[in-house]
Amino acid sequence: MISADLTSLLALYQGRGREALLPVLWDIHHHYGYVSAEAAQVIGHTLHVPLADIYGVIEFYAMFYDRPTGKRIIRVCQDPLCALVGSADICQALSERLHIEPGETTADGAYTLELAPCLGQCDHAPAALVNTTAHGHLHSDRLDDLLQNTPTPLKTRLGGMLRIALANVGQVDPASLQDYRDNAGFAGLYKALSMSPAEIIKTISDSGLLGRGGAAFPAGRKWEFTAKGPGQTRYFIVNGDESEPGAFKDRVLMEGDPFRILEGLMIGCYAIGATQGYIYIRGEYQLPYERIQHAVDQLYAAGMLGANALGPAKALDIEVRRGAGAYICGEETALMESIEGKRGMPRLRPPFPTTYGLFGQPTVINNIETVAKIAPIMLHGAAFYRGLGTSDAAGSKLFAVSGCVRRPGVYEVVFGVPLRHIIEELAGGALPGRTIQAVLTGGAAGRFMTADQLDTPVNFDSFRQAGGSVGAGTLMVFDDAVDLRQVLAQIAHFFAHESCGKCYPCQMGTQRQLEILQRLAHRQPAAGDRERLIDLAATMTDSSICGLGQTAAMATLSAMERWPELLFDGDRRENG
Amino acid sequence: MDNSHPMIELTIDGQTVQAAPGSTILQAAHSIGIDIPVICYHEATTPNAVCRICTVEVTGQRTLLPACVAQVAPGMQVQTQSERARRSRKVILELLASTVDLAEAPEIQAQMADYQADPQRYDGTRREAGYFDDNPFYIRDYDKCILCWRCMQVCADDAQYVNALTLGGRGFDSHIATFYDQPMPDTSCVFCGQCLGVCPTGALKPKRQALMEQGQPEDVIWLATRPPRRKERKP
Numbered sequence: 033m034i035s036a037d038l039t040s041l042l043a044l045y046q047g048r049g050r051e052a053l054l055p056v057l058w059d060i061h062h063h064y065g066y067v068s069a070e071a072a073q074v075i076g077h078t079l080h081v082p083l084a085d086i087y088g089v090i091e092f093y094a095m096f097y098d099r100p101t102g103k104r105i106i107r108v109c110q111d112p113l114c115a116l117v118g119s120a121d122i123c124q125a126l127s128e129r130l131h132i133e134p135g136e137t138t139a140d141g142a143y144t145l146e147l148a149p150c151l152g153q154c155d156h157a158p159a160a161l162v163n164t165t166a167h168g169h170l171h172s173d174r175l176d177d178l179l180q181n182t183p184t185p186l187k188t189r190l191g192g193m194l195r196i197a198l199a200n201v202g203q204v205d206p207a208s209l210q211d212y213r214d215n216a217g218f219a220g221l222y223k224a225l226s227m228s229p230a231e232i233i234k235t236i237s238d239s240g241l242l243g244r245g246g247a248a249f250p251a252g253r254k255w256e257f258t259a260k261g262p263g264q265t266r267y268f269i270v271n272g273d274e275s276e277p278g279a280f281k282d283r284v285l286m287e288g289d290p291f292r293i294l295e296g297l298m299i300g301c302y303a304i305g306a307t308q309g310y311i312y313i314r315g316e317y318q319l320p321y322e323r324i325q326h327a328v329d330q331l332y333a334a335g336m337l338g339a340n341a342l343g344p345a346k347a348l349d350i351e352v353r354r355g356a357g358a359y360i361c362g363e364e365t366a367l368m369e370s371i372e373g374k375r376g377m378p379r380l381r382p383p384f385p386t387t388y389g390l391f392g393q394p395t396v397i398n399n400i401e402t403v404a405k406i407a408p409i410m411l412h413g414a415a416f417y418r419g420l421g422t423s424d425a426a427g428s429k430l431f432a433v434s435g436c437v438r439r440p441g442v443y444e445v446v447f448g449v450p451l452r453h454i455i456e457e458l459a460g461g462a463l464p465g466r467t468i469q470a471v472l473t474g475g476a477a478g479r480f481m482t483a484d485q486l487d488t489p490v491n492f493d494s495f496r497q498a499g500g501s502v503g504a505g506t507l508m509v510f511d512d513a514v515d516l517r518q519v520l521a522q523i524a525h526f527f528a529h530e531s532c533g534k535c536y537p538c539q540m541g542t543q544r545q546l547e548i549l550q551r552l553a554h555r556q557p558a559a560g561d562r563e564r565l566i567d568l569a570a571t572m573t574d575s576s577i578c579g580l581g582q583t584a585a586m587a588t589l590s591a592m593e594r595w596p597e598l599l600f601d602g603d604r605r606e607n608g
Numbered sequence: 609m610d611n612s613h614p615m616i617e618l619t620i621d622g623q624t625v626q627a628a629p630g631s632t633i634l635q636a637a638h639s640i641g642i643d644i645p646v647i648c649y650h651e652a653t654t655p656n657a658v659c660r661i662c663t664v665e666v667t668g669q670r671t672l673l674p675a676c677v678a679q680v681a682p683g684m685q686v687q688t689q690s691e692r693a694r695r696s697r698k699v700i701l702e703l704l705a706s707t708v709d710l711a712e713a714p715e716i717q718a719q720m721a722d723y724q725a726d727p728q729r730y731d732g733t734r735r736e737a738g739y740f741d742d743n744p745f746y747i748r749d750y751d752k753c754i755l756c757w758r759c760m761q762v763c764a765d766d767a768q769y770v771n772a773l774t775l776g777g778r779g780f781d782s783h784i785a786t787f788y789d790q791p792m793p794d795t796s797c798v799f800c801g802q803c804l805g806v807c808p809t810g811a812l813k814p815k816r817q818a819l820m821e822q823g824q825p826e827d828v829i830w831l832a833t834r835p836p837r838r839k840e841r842k843p
Contacts, residue, residue, distance in 0.1 A: 069788040082764075083787040083796070088774030091785065098788060358778075375775065380657055380677055533775070533782030536659050537696070539755070540703035540730075543780035547732040564729065571699040574672045574692055575660040582671065 037063065038071055042078045050081045051391075053089060053373030057096055058315075058354055066097040081373065092375040092532075094148075094357030095315045102137045102144035104181060107161040107316075111150035111277035112476075112522040113434050113508060114158040118172060122158055123147065125172040129179075143179075149359060149529050150277040151316050154434035154508075155441055156186045164318035188284050189441030191458050194420075196428045197404045198444045201288030206323050209330040212291040218336075220407030224299045225342060232303040233259060236406070238414035240426030245271055245362075245399030246475070246504040247579075248492065254396055257386035259304045261394025266306040269371070269390060269397040270297050272313040272320065273355050273362035276475045277526055278506040281430040282400035284442045286313065286320030289404065290327035296406030297350060302342050304396055308349050312367050315356040325352045359530035363578050364397045365389075366532065377534045378578035399504070401430055421447035425491040429505050433459040436466060436511035445490065451500075452486035455509060466511040470594075474503025476523045477583035479590035480516075499590065516598060520588055521546070521553040527584040538581030541572045545585060552599045562600050565592075618684035633664060633675040633686055644688050645697060645719050648756040649676040650806055653766045656757055661697050661719070665690040672696060694723065701725035707735050707780075709752045712810030716754075737783040742791035744833045745799045747818045750783055752811035759784060759803035759812060772797040793836065 041059055045052050056075055060067050067075075067090055076083045090096045108114075108123045123145075127133060130143050137144040153159035156168025162181040169186075170178060177183065190198055205211040212218070224232050237252025258266055270293060274282040285293060297309045313321045328350055331337040341348035353371055355361045361370045365379035368390045389395025405427065409417045417427045425447035431454050434440045438460030445454060455461060455471065462468045468483040473495065481488065481500040488498045495502050510519060528542040548565050551557055558564075569585030576582045591598055615626040620637050627636035637644050647659035655676045663672035667685040672693055675686075687693065701720045705727035710716050720727065737750030760773045772795040776785030786795045804812045819829045 069790075072788070082771030084771050084774035084785070087785065087787045088776065091774075091776040092778055380674075528779060531779035533755070533777070533779045534656075534658055536661075536700050536703060536755075539780060539782060540707050541699075544703060544706070544730045544732055560729070567695060567699050568730075570692070571696045575663045575696045575700070576671075577657070577660075 038074055042074055045078055048079060050079055050085075050373035051371060052079055053081060053086065054093075054353065054356060054370065057090065057093075058356070061096065065101050065103070066099055069098075072098075079373070085374075088375055089373065092358065093315070093355070094146075096356050100137070100141070103142050104162050104179075105144045105146060106178065107146045107148035107151065108134075109149075109151040109153065109157070109159045110147045110522070111154065111526065112519045113154045113278060114151075115518070115522055116435065116510075116514060117157050119158040119170075121172040122160070122170050122175070125175060126178075129175065148316070148357075149526050150275060150279075152274060152280045152283050152314070153186065154278050154280050154432070155188050157434070161316060161318075164316065166318065188280065189439055190284065190443070191439075191441060192428075192444035193449070193453075194428060194446065195444060196408055196417075196420075197285060197401055197430055198288075198442070199408070200292060201284060204289065204291075206288055206290055207326055209291065209327070209334060216411070217291055218295055218407075220410035221295050221298055224302060224410045229259065229303045229305060232299065232410070235414045236303070236409060239409045239417040240414075240421075241402065241405055241409060241417060242425070242427075243399055244401035244405075244429070244504065248502070251398060251402055254386060254398070255300065255304050257384075258389075258394045258396045261387045263393060264305075265391075265393045266304050267390040267393055267395040268297060268300045268304060268306045268309045269364075269367065269395060270309070270311040270400060270403050271362060271364065271367060271397055272311055272317070272324075272400045273359075273367060274400070274504075275314050275316075275355075275359040275362055275530075276477065276504070276506065277523065278434050278472070278475055278508040279432055279504055280434075281432045281442045281505055283317055283320050285400050285404050285430075286317065287323055290320075290323045291331075292404050292407055293324065293400060294327055294331060294350065296403035298337075298341070298348060299406050299410055300396060300398070300403065301348055304394075306396075307347050308351070310351050310353055310371060310390070312353045312355060312361070312371065314361070315354050321352065321354055328352055358532075359526075360532045360578075360580055363580060366578070367397065368395065375532070377532045378580075380577065401505075422489070422491045424493055425502075429490070429502070431490075431505040431507055433507045433509065435509040436463055436468070436514065437461060437509045438463060447491045448489050450487045451481070451490055451507075454490065454507065455486060459507075459509070462509075462511050466513060468509060469512045469514060470510050470516065471500075472508040472510065472519070472587060473506070474501030475506040475508075476526055477579070477586050478503050478506065479586060480594055482594065499593065501586075515553070516591060516595070517549070517553040517555075520591055520599075521549040523587050524549040524584075527580065531580065531584075535575070535577040535581060537572045537574075538576045538578075538584065541568050541576075541581065542584050544568055545572075545588070549588065549599075557600060565599075616680050616682050618680050618682065618686065620686040621688055627680040629680075631680055633666075633673065633678050633680060633684075634662060636680050637675065637686070637688060642688060644675045645722070646676060647716060647719075647754065647808070648758070650756075650758050650808075652806065653758050653761045656761075658755070658757060659700065661700050663693060663696055664688045665693050698723040698725045699730075702727065702729045704754060706730035706732060708754050708809070709749075710754075710809065712752060713754070713808060715808060733780075735780065735783070740792070741815070741818075743793050743797075743799070744815060744835060745801065746804055746815055747813055748784075748792075749811050749813065752809045753784055754809055754811075755782055755784070756808060758806040758808070762802040762806055763797075767802050768798070768800055770796050770798055770800070773803070 241251045242248040361376040366376040370376040443458040524546040528546040657674035662675040665687040740748040
């Protein structure tokens with residue numbers, strides 16, 4: 033029996049194809065809490081997707097379920113930062129209170145308890161989600177608000193030496209198009225529309241803007257390649273799938289200044305000749321999704337999107353897409369697969385997205401922070417942005433600082449300042465009575481720097497020489513009370529949990545890396561573990577398909593180089 | 609001679625080779641008798657380069673490249689037996705041996721011998737993906753499945769367009785699955801048998817063969833492998 037509800041829900045998607053699969057699955061979850069086989073069959077017939085493929089997609093994404101869940105799904109973050117401040121205790125307390133283990137649902141169907149890899153609320157650690165509502169600063173003795181889902185608003189601390197990406201955040205009402213306009217909003221777009229697409233691309237190239245998602249690829253070149261790509265159809269995607277432990281800068285931008293991101297996307301679409309743009313936001317980011325979607329709705333209502341968005345009969349449409357619990361979808365080709373309604377598994381490259389991207393068409397995919405800088409660059413000119421920072425790294429960069437500091441938050445600085453400025457002056461330095469042991473730079477797939485390297489200037493070359501990594505601007509600070517072996521095991525857990533399973537080195541290698549690092553964290557090395565770990569790291573780095581596998585051993589290798597005794601101080605015992 | 613597509617010259621293990629534009633490193637290597645090991649690759653299926661056993665070292669490239677899909681380029685210098693490439697292959701084989709049952713995968717066993725891979729080196733959790741005996745035609749012994757994807761591919765766009773199979777789970781827990789794990793007769797499977805023909809590890813096996821290996825008598829085998837009765841005749 034197919035319910036009338038289900039039929040009317042799916043009627044909205046008549047005529048669409050597989051690309052609508054994730055939006056449909058989200059709708060089904062909102063109504064029923066899970067996807068029954070019956071519902072999946074109706075979806076398959078509506079969207080013309082093979083039934084097995086629908087099941088494969090449900091299985092892939094952690095926030096999709098093929099069986100009933102509790103009315104409230106509590107997802108406790110278990111990333112290294114939440115672990116430092118007691119996420120295990122919170123999980124234990126919830127387990128005892130609800131009489132269920134993680135992965136289970138209470139008998140009355142009220143709660144499901146889940147462990148989540150990282151929720152992007154690292155400055156509010158320890159954190160959890162109830163369904164998709166974020167809760168932070170949890171304590172195992174005070175769990176009523178969590179269980180009742182009555183959250184306290186979480187406010188991320190912002191600061192820095194200048195405000196380019198952060199200019200409007202906290203200053204302009206993110207829900208008001210009018211307020212955005214009153215604060216020079218869309219001035220960048222209007223200036224861009226008075227220029228030719230080639231002139232815009234030249235401006236972006238001249239500004240020296242580099243991709244802010246971690247790879248630091250020149251944005252202008254990406255746009256140029258795509259504009260010159262084969263065929264007539266182009267797409268522009270904004271990547272808001274930030275999901276790595278310690279990363280939360282893009283959340284702040286989406287929550288605080290959604291119109292700026294849309295303005296950048298509109299300029300980008302005009303420059304490369306795209307009439308369809310996408311913003312892909314991780315499923316755990318509810319507030320960013322609501323803010324962005326609300327902003328898109330207002331732009332449609334104002335006629336700034338749709339048939340005449342960029343001028344008479346110059347159409348532009350923007351669609352907001354939600355992920356569903358898969359870090360790998362931040363990898364650009366996996367993200368495209370996800371929009372296409374598939375398991376988010378990275379594609380082989382070449383071909384590259386600039387020639388063969390979304391739906392096989394030339395596609396630009398840029399990070400949220402990158403796109404947030406487009407409008408100010410258009411408005412103030414390339415020289416303004418180029419003039420900030422250093423010769424190898426123009427402009428400003430957001431850094432998300434978390435862990436053992438007094439003031440975790442998101443800070444904007446120009447390249448060239450010493451790391452100490454961010455860690456000590458902006459983030460307040462070590463907690464009282466503690467000293468900094470290490471800073472994991474560049475995220476979970478990053479490299480450790482030590483307290484005596486805090487005078488290193490923040491730029492790509494200096495960080496590289498110092499054995500660090502700028503990446504997406506993630507700085508996780510660990511003080512002298514932290515056991516870095518545990519941190520490494522938690523990072524290994526993250527990668528094993530988030531490996532998509534496509535290529536052998538990562539699929540099996542991340543699991544074995546986790547097992548070995550857990551042994552080492554418990555000070556129980558097996559004979560030969562050092563060589564085992566080194567060989568595994570080399571193989572994942574050399575032979576994995578995508579950046580996840582290629583960098584899954586980065587933090588471990590970095591720690592082994594810096595502190596040869598850290599993991600293997602028991603070598604003699606092991607060999608004896 | 610057609611000069612519109614001039615041949616591409618490259619070196620593989622120091623030997624100069626001419627290859628047609630668009631050909632892969634694997635094809636170019638074969639043309640001069642250089643063998644590069646493969647696992648997931650099969651002539652009848654679209655290469656997905658998932659096993660990475662065929663990765664080779666190419667001068668100037670940051671990572672190793674999968675020979676089954678990487679195309680030749682002018683002046684390319686390929687090392688199929690460099691230390692990096694050999695180490696990667698050895699570790700991948702060791703990971704496989706630690707994860708799945710390779711008892712009926714003679715080709716992979718031969719590769720393990722070639723690369724002196726130690727099957728116990730990465731001992732840890734094994735992937736226990738189940739044994740399914742749910743139809744008269746074939747059994748699925750997924751503890752032997754290496755996730756080469758070939759069965760999924762021939763079931764889909766590479767041959768039958770039946771789409772009975774998908775990947776379930778993710779990461780280490782990935783496995784071949786049907787719609788909601790339904791038994792094969794309830795799925796879109798048409799029992800064409802193509803998947804059995806491309807399975808390299810005995811994870812898919814004709815039911816008759818499985819029963820013969822168990823030493824079952826012929827009458828038992830006959831009964832167990834009869835096609836199900838057609839639908840009841842209409843009254």
